[in-house]
Amino acid sequence: MSSRLTGIGVSAGVAAGPVARLASPPELPPDTGAEPDPDAATARAREALDAVAADLDARAAKASGPAADVLLAQSMMPRDPALAEQVGKALASGRSLPHAVAEAFGVFRAALEAAGGYLAERAADLDDLCHRTVAQLLDLPMPGLPDPGHPYVLLATDLAPADTATLDPKQVLAIVTEQGGPTSHTAILAKSLGIPAIVACAASRELADDVEVLVDGRAGTVDVEPDPGEAKRAVQVEKERAQAVAASSGPGRTADGTSVKLLVNLGSSAELATASEVDSEGVGLLRTEFLYLSRTTAPSVTEQVESYGAVFAAFAGRKVVVRTLDAGADKPLAFVDHGEEPNPALGVRGWRLARRAPDMLADQLAAIAEARNRHDADVWVMAPMISTPAEAAAFAEQAHALGLPVAGTMVEVPAVAIRARQVLAGCDFASIGTNDLGQYTLAADRMAGELADLLDPWQPALLELVRTTAQAGRELGKPVGVCGEAASDPLLAPVLVGLGVTSLSMAPAALPEVRAGLAARTDADCARLADIALAAADAAEARAAVAKTE
Incomplete structure (x- = not known):
C-alpha cells in the first residue's frame, strides 16, 4: 500500500520512477599526525x-x-x-x-x-x-550524482551547486532533499532546469534505493510505492497540462481580462539571452550585485552604463525594474569598510549602505540614467531594505533628480508593509520581496532548513502584509508587484492577485505556467482564493485549502 511523505514543493511538475541516492562524501582516514614535509x-x-x-x-x-x-x-x-x-x-x-x-x-x-x-x-x-x-x-571518486543506468528520482540530504547545476533532466526525473528551503540553491536551480523538486522532506532519508515513488513538486508530496496505474495517469495528466501551458502566450491576464504584468527576474549578464527570449512583459527585478561582488574596486560609471545598457537593449520597448545594489553586512564588498556588526542580517545593507558610501549609490543611479537615455526600455529603479517613509521619499527624490522618472521601493521590512500608505505616498511603486519579508516577519533565517515551514511563502502572516501593501497601492493608484520566489508558484499566483498585486516577477521558466493559471481564473476566483489562504491557520493549511479548489 502506498504511503505519503510531505515536504515543500519548490519546482512544479509530476514524475514517477525509482529512487537513487546521492553518493556519500569520502570519509577522513585516521589522523596520522604531523606531515614529514x-x-x-x-x-x-x-x-x-x-x-x-x-x-x-x-x-x-x-x-x-x-x-x-x-x-x-x-x-x-x-x-x-x-x-x-x-x-x-x-x-x-x-x-x-x-x-x-x-x-x-x-x-x-x-x-x-x-x-x-x-x-x-x-x-x-x-x-x-x-x-x-x-x-x-x-584519489577517491568525487561525491556526486548516481548513475544507475536508467532515469531516476534523486534523493539527497541536500544538493551542492556543483551537483544541481549539471543535472540532466532526461536522467533525473525529480529531486527530493531532506533539508533546504524555498530559496535554497536546490530550489532555484531545479526550477530553472524544469525538474520537479521537493525540499525539507526529512522522511525521505528512510527510502531505500530503487523504491518506486510518485513526486508532485507542486503539492510537495512523495507517494511511496504508488499504484502503477495511478502513477502513470498522474504523469500523463501532468504532460498534458505542460503542453497546454507551453501553448499559452501574450500578456498576463485573468479570465476577465484584468491585466497582471508577468515579468522575469534577472541576476547576471549570463542569463540575459535566455531571459530576453521568454514571452514576458519585461524584467521585474534586475539584480545589480553581479557588478560589485567579487571585486576589489567599485565598477566605474562607464562599465555600469555598458552593463545596464545591454539589458535595456535586449528588453527594448519593455519594462525593466533595476534594483540598486543590495550589498553590505551579509554581502560585504572588498572595497567598503563595513566595520563589525553584532547581527549582520539586521545590519547595514542595501539602501542603508548609502550612509557609509553615498557616492556609490549616486554613481549607480547616474549610470542607470545614462543607459536609459541611450536605449528604448521603460526603466524603473527601486531601492532594497527601505524601512521608513522618509527613506523611500529620499531615494525617489534622488533618482528623479538624476533623470529617472519612476522610482520605488522594495518591501522586505515589515515596517514598510505596515506603513505602506505613507511609504507609497513618497515614491512611485513598490515591489514585494517575499523571501526577505518572510524571514523578517517570521524571524526565521532563510537558510535554516529546520525552519522551512516558517519560511513558506504561504504563511498567512506574510500574505496579510502583501494585502496591506497592495491595498495601499490601490488607494493611491500606484502599482505593487511581487518579485520574490512566491511569484513563481502557479497555485499561489492567483492568491497574490486576489490580494491586490498588479505584477509578478519570477524565474523565466516559471512564467508560462503562471500565465496559464491566471488565465483560467476570474477576478472573483482570485479574491476568493485570497480569502481562503488568509483564513488558514498556517502555510500548509493555506496551500491545501487552495489546492482543493482546483
Missing part, C-alpha cells in the same frame, strides 16, 4: 584546491543561466589564498594533510555561519568543496 603537503593541498576549482569551471562552461553563475562563484572559494594559508596553519599544528584541509574549511564555514544572511547560505557550499578536495587528495 609541511611545505610539500601545503603544495599538494594547493594543487588539490586548484583541481577542484578547475573542475567547477569546466562544469560552469557546460551549464547556463543561474547554474553557470553559481558554479563560477563557487569556483572562486578554493582559489582564495586565505584558505591555503589556513591549511598551512593546521599542518603546522601537527595535523595530517586530509585533516588539515578539513580543519581549514571548518574555520571558514564557522565564519560564514556567524556572519548570517547571504554568507551563511554559502556555508553548505564549503562542505561540498571540502569533500571534493579530500577526495582529490585521497
Whole structure:
C-alpha cells in the first residue's frame, strides 16, 4: 500500500520512477599526525584546491543561466589564498594533510555561519568543496550524482551547486532533499532546469534505493510505492497540462481580462539571452550585485552604463525594474569598510549602505540614467531594505533628480508593509520581496532548513502584509508587484492577485505556467482564493485549502 511523505514543493511538475541516492562524501582516514614535509603537503593541498576549482569551471562552461553563475562563484572559494594559508596553519599544528584541509574549511564555514544572511547560505557550499578536495587528495571518486543506468528520482540530504547545476533532466526525473528551503540553491536551480523538486522532506532519508515513488513538486508530496496505474495517469495528466501551458502566450491576464504584468527576474549578464527570449512583459527585478561582488574596486560609471545598457537593449520597448545594489553586512564588498556588526542580517545593507558610501549609490543611479537615455526600455529603479517613509521619499527624490522618472521601493521590512500608505505616498511603486519579508516577519533565517515551514511563502502572516501593501497601492493608484520566489508558484499566483498585486516577477521558466493559471481564473476566483489562504491557520493549511479548489 502506498504511503505519503510531505515536504515543500519548490519546482512544479509530476514524475514517477525509482529512487537513487546521492553518493556519500569520502570519509577522513585516521589522523596520522604531523606531515614529514609541511611545505610539500601545503603544495599538494594547493594543487588539490586548484583541481577542484578547475573542475567547477569546466562544469560552469557546460551549464547556463543561474547554474553557470553559481558554479563560477563557487569556483572562486578554493582559489582564495586565505584558505591555503589556513591549511598551512593546521599542518603546522601537527595535523595530517586530509585533516588539515578539513580543519581549514571548518574555520571558514564557522565564519560564514556567524556572519548570517547571504554568507551563511554559502556555508553548505564549503562542505561540498571540502569533500571534493579530500577526495582529490585521497584519489577517491568525487561525491556526486548516481548513475544507475536508467532515469531516476534523486534523493539527497541536500544538493551542492556543483551537483544541481549539471543535472540532466532526461536522467533525473525529480529531486527530493531532506533539508533546504524555498530559496535554497536546490530550489532555484531545479526550477530553472524544469525538474520537479521537493525540499525539507526529512522522511525521505528512510527510502531505500530503487523504491518506486510518485513526486508532485507542486503539492510537495512523495507517494511511496504508488499504484502503477495511478502513477502513470498522474504523469500523463501532468504532460498534458505542460503542453497546454507551453501553448499559452501574450500578456498576463485573468479570465476577465484584468491585466497582471508577468515579468522575469534577472541576476547576471549570463542569463540575459535566455531571459530576453521568454514571452514576458519585461524584467521585474534586475539584480545589480553581479557588478560589485567579487571585486576589489567599485565598477566605474562607464562599465555600469555598458552593463545596464545591454539589458535595456535586449528588453527594448519593455519594462525593466533595476534594483540598486543590495550589498553590505551579509554581502560585504572588498572595497567598503563595513566595520563589525553584532547581527549582520539586521545590519547595514542595501539602501542603508548609502550612509557609509553615498557616492556609490549616486554613481549607480547616474549610470542607470545614462543607459536609459541611450536605449528604448521603460526603466524603473527601486531601492532594497527601505524601512521608513522618509527613506523611500529620499531615494525617489534622488533618482528623479538624476533623470529617472519612476522610482520605488522594495518591501522586505515589515515596517514598510505596515506603513505602506505613507511609504507609497513618497515614491512611485513598490515591489514585494517575499523571501526577505518572510524571514523578517517570521524571524526565521532563510537558510535554516529546520525552519522551512516558517519560511513558506504561504504563511498567512506574510500574505496579510502583501494585502496591506497592495491595498495601499490601490488607494493611491500606484502599482505593487511581487518579485520574490512566491511569484513563481502557479497555485499561489492567483492568491497574490486576489490580494491586490498588479505584477509578478519570477524565474523565466516559471512564467508560462503562471500565465496559464491566471488565465483560467476570474477576478472573483482570485479574491476568493485570497480569502481562503488568509483564513488558514498556517502555510500548509493555506496551500491545501487552495489546492482543493482546483
